[in-house]
Amino acid sequence: MPPLEAVEAFLAAARSRSFRAAAASLALSPSAFSRRIQLLERFAGRQLFQRSNASAILSADGERYLANVAPAIEAILHATNSLRQVDAEGTLRMATSHSMAAEWLMPRLPKLLSETGIALELTVSRDPESLRSQAVDVALWGGPTPELASLVDVIANLDAVPVAAPRLFAGRSPPRTPADLAGQPLIEVRANAGLWRHWLRKAGYSGPPPAVAARYDTNQLKNEAAASGLGVALATPMVAERFLADQRLVAFTRLRLPTDQSYCLHYASSDVRLRRSVQSLLHWLRAEAQSSLKRYDRWYEAGSCA
Known part of the structure; x- marks a missing residue:
């Protein structure tokens, strides 16, 4: 299994306008956020983003990975929130x-x-x-x-x-x-x-x-x-x-x-x-x-x- 915190960072980056905005959404520094993305890319053996000074957009491999992994992460969030709801209603x-x-x-x-x-x-x-x-x-x-x-x-x-x-x-x-x-x-x-x-x-x-x-x-x-x-x-x-x-x-x-x-x-x-x-x-x-x-x-x- 890839580290889930790295997958979480990948999803945040894929849905945000920039790495900086994605990092802020997870309360991470830009450098800590980049390390999570790099960790996932090393694990997968693929470059998931095409980087430039202004932004980072998904590569073809990144697009394919997002389509496959996003529903699974949403299912995890749904299951976890259902458990939390009982105590946090x-x-x-x-x-x-x-x-x-x-x-x-x-x-x-x-x-x-x-x-x-x-x-x-x-x-x-x-x-x-x-x-x-x-x-x-x-x-x-x-x-x-x-x-x-x-x-x-x-x-x-x-x-x-x-x-x-x-x-x-x-x-x-x-x-x-x-x-x-x-x-x-x-x-x-x-x-x-x-x-x-x-x-x-x-x-x-x-x-x-x-x-x-x-x-x-x-x-x-x-x-x-x-x-x-x-x-x-x-x-x-x-x-x-x-x-x-x-x-x-x-x-x-x-x-x-x-x-x-x-x-x-x-x-x-x-x-x-x-x-x-x-x-x-x-x-x-x-x-x-x-x-x-x-x-x-x-x-x-x-x-x-x-």
């Missing part, structure tokens, strides 16, 4: 964004544990490899609403409202129309660049593309920047909830529009999706999200516009 590993973890999930973890018995271990990551490698069981990520995805369930669809710190327009007329907004210092999240442009187009704005004053790494930083008076942001339910409740951010226009964005629960495999604890988590997340959406509705309907 109440503990789930979830990847999510920093903003979702800090602003929405973390304050709710005691409630999740008391109501469902599920202990949620959070990892801050948006890397799909964390799911493919089964380093986590599920992932709660925001982004474009998926269409016909077999291992994704929508938790909440998101609307957006322009918001800013109350002092930003103190003593002067705030923006009311899409054209007014396009001339403001707009701020957004780097990973979601283009949301302002998309939102303004939906609002009927047909002028030149708006200039974005600043982009931030997370929704939490974006909301903090807006609350500090640095510009106008688009507030969406859940991660903006605390800022809206404290009135650190208020709406200056009655333009509330749907986006093509959703929070979705992604699964490491179809087996994970069918676990009782995962189904309980799905229903609990949807119920909590609906509560947040209703608070967002009340905030908007109460006429929070300054």
Whole structure:
């Protein structure tokens, strides 16, 4: 038998964009990862990858070996996870964004544990490899609403409202129309660049593309920047909830529009999706999200516009 850790490295490399990304997915240094690949190639007596400075792609022998060995490794993972499930049914590993973890999930973890018995271990990551490698069981990520995805369930669809710190327009007329907004210092999240442009187009704005004053790494930083008076942001339910409740951010226009964005629960495999604890988590997340959406509705309907 070849060393299984070397076969695991081979599979990670075959499914990743680079050796470096594959090494990171297994929490190995690049040199340690390369040694595992070299060990397998010596054992097999074949070169499994065609290497270059930029990347490493499978050789013909590597393609043939992947086709034969991948189902066997998946069977081993399935058998092992089935055994682990018996003892770990109440503990789930979830990847999510920093903003979702800090602003929405973390304050709710005691409630999740008391109501469902599920202990949620959070990892801050948006890397799909964390799911493919089964380093986590599920992932709660925001982004474009998926269409016909077999291992994704929508938790909440998101609307957006322009918001800013109350002092930003103190003593002067705030923006009311899409054209007014396009001339403001707009701020957004780097990973979601283009949301302002998309939102303004939906609002009927047909002028030149708006200039974005600043982009931030997370929704939490974006909301903090807006609350500090640095510009106008688009507030969406859940991660903006605390800022809206404290009135650190208020709406200056009655333009509330749907986006093509959703929070979705992604699964490491179809087996994970069918676990009782995962189904309980799905229903609990949807119920909590609906509560947040209703608070967002009340905030908007109460006429929070300054």
